[in-house]
Amino acid sequence: MGNNDHALIRSVLAGEKEAYGLLVARHSQSVFRVAFRITESEADADEVVQETFLRGYRKLQDFDARSTFGTWIYRIAMNCALDVLNKQKHQKMVPVAEEYDCELPTVQVADRAAGPDRLLLSQEIETRRHAAMDRLTPTERIAFVMRHMEDRSTDEIAGALGIAPNSAKQAVFRAVQKLRQSLAPLWVRS
Amino acid sequence: MKHLTEEEMIGHYYSEDFCKAEAQIHLQACRQCAQAYEEFSKLLASVHAPGVPPRGSEYGAQVWRFIQGSLLPYGPKRRRRFFHWPQFGYATACLLFLAGAFWAGRFWEHAHSQPPVTSSEQQTKERVVLFVLDNHLDRSERLLVQLNHADGEGHYIDFPLQAEAQQLLSDNQLYRQSAAHANDPLLDAALDHLERVLLEVANSGNELTSTDIASIQKEMNTQGLLFQIRVLRARVSEQKPNAHAIRKGVNT
Numbered sequence: 345m346g347n348n349d350h351a352l353i354r355s356v357l358a359g360e361k362e363a364y365g366l367l368v369a370r371h372s373q374s375v376f377r378v379a380f381r382i383t384e385s386e387a388d389a390d391e392v393v394q395e396t397f398l399r400g401y402r403k404l405q406d407f408d409a410r411s412t413f414g415t416w417i418y419r420i421a422m423n424c425a426l427d428v429l430n431k432q433k434h435q436k437m438v439p440v441a442e443e444y445d446c447e448l449p450t451v452q453v454a455d456r457a458a459g460p461d462r463l464l465l466s467q468e469i470e471t472r473r474h475a476a477m478d479r480l481t482p483t484e485r486i487a488f489v490m491r492h493m494e495d496r497s498t499d500e501i502a503g504a505l506g507i508a509p510n511s512a513k514q515a516v517f518r519a520v521q522k523l524r525q526s527l528a529p530l531w532v533r534s
Numbered sequence: 535m536k537h538l539t540e541e542e543m544i545g546h547y548y549s550e551d552f553c554k555a556e557a558q559i560h561l562q563a564c565r566q567c568a569q570a571y572e573e574f575s576k577l578l579a580s581v582h583a584p585g586v587p588p589r590g591s592e593y594g595a596q597v598w599r600f601i602q603g604s605l606l607p608y609g610p611k612r613r614r615r616f617f618h619w620p621q622f623g624y625a626t627a628c629l630l631f632l633a634g635a636f637w638a639g640r641f642w643e644h645a646h647s648q649p650p651v652t653s654s655e656q657q658t659k660e661r662v663v664l665f666v667l668d669n670h671l672d673r674s675e676r677l678l679v680q681l682n683h684a685d686g687e688g689h690y691i692d693f694p695l696q697a698e699a700q701q702l703l704s705d706n707q708l709y710r711q712s713a714a715h716a717n718d719p720l721l722d723a724a725l726d727h728l729e730r731v732l733l734e735v736a737n738s739g740n741e742l743t744s745t746d747i748a749s750i751q752k753e754m755n756t757q758g759l760l761f762q763i764r765v766l767r768a769r770v771s772e773q774k775p776n777a778h779a780i781r782k783g784v785n786t
Binding site: 356357358359360361364365368369370371372373376377380381384386393394397398401404405466469470473489491492493513516517520521523524527528 | 540541544545548574577578580581582583584586587589593594595597598600601602604605606607608609
């Protein structure tokens with residue numbers, strides 16, 4: 345597939361725009377997966393996918409033939425996701441409340457999965473995880489998703505985010521610390 | 535015993551600890567760290583990736599349809615030429631600029647070297663004038679010295695002195711006019727004073743007695759005139775070396 349990707353890239357650069365459509369078809373699912381894991385929103389993930397392939401096309405002349413298109417577009421997707429998260433960071437957000445508090449401008453989410461204790465615990469973990477993920481900075485969030493969910497190495501995270509490997513490692517560390525602070529009380533209770 | 539830090543546990547969990555074997559040995563030996571690590575592992579293991587909503591096989595085609603309108607096709611690669619027009623244009627512009635700068639420099643140098651030539655001509659003229667004037671003042675000074683000392687009784691002014699006064703008179707008229715034209719009031723006044731004395735001496739006839747001389751000395755203040763002439767000579771002598779130096783500077 346790698347070689348085919350390179351052939352398609354050559355065709356695109358030779359003027360055959362339609363060849364890029366084949367690259368999009370090949371890699372859009374994996375890009376969507378990682379975009380969704382980072383943004384946790386279908387709409388945002390779709391936006392990231394479109395922006396990623398648009399940027400990829402415009403930067404295709406800079407593509408290094410020694411690397412694979414999948415890795416290259418993955419890095420672009422990380423940057424697009426980072427932009428989306430940064431954009432959201434500036435917008436006013438209403439936090440999801442875990443308990444009703446009349447003084448805080450929060451929204452309570454109905455727990456439709458109430459049932460056995462185990463299921464309830466998983467549901468609460470998921471709610472708290474979601475809330476904790478929202479508290480992470482965009483860099484920490486991407487670093488954690490890449491490390492914990494996508495099983496990427498520190499060097500890959502650093503390369504995708506354009507930071508030093510040690511900074512990437514620290515971003516993962518801070519993200520885990522924050523998640524641990526949010527989730528630890530549940531484990532004590534259980 | 536040094537316990538594992540949280541950072542080391544995270545590194546160990548994600549299998550990135552470079553001292554993994556060492557950490558493993560410590561975890562086997564240290565019950566406290568082993569318990570902490572177990573809780574830590576459970577907690578991280580409970581964090582699952584959110585379920586990704588399924589995207590159909592047509593998803594890639596949909597994305598492509600959405601973005602293809604805003605993509606411009608790449609142009610076919612051009613052959614490398616020996617030179618490209620923009621580069622050639624820049625090179626030509628640089629050459630023209632350098633040539634222009636060179637010629638402008640030459641014209642500028644030429645234009646700025648003209649005035650010294652003119653001034654050198656003026657300096658030459660001035661030098662000649664100063665030389666002649668100095669000579670005239672020298673002669674006038676000597677005449678006045680003779681006149682101031684010719685006060686013995688029964689002495690007559692000899693004919694050569696009168697002849698000298700007549701010669702000096704004609705020259706002095708020219709110099710006085712030049713001084714007036716050159717707007718030099720000091721020189722003009724001194725030459726005017728000298729002219730009157732010379733006129734008196736030249737027109738005194740063959741018999742100029744000591745009484746006449748004393749009268750001239752007194753009435754025409756020849757002592758004062760002599761002082762004026764000496765001052766002027768000193769000034770002219772100062773101007774002469776300057777003019778000479780300027781002349782030498784131009785020549786070099």
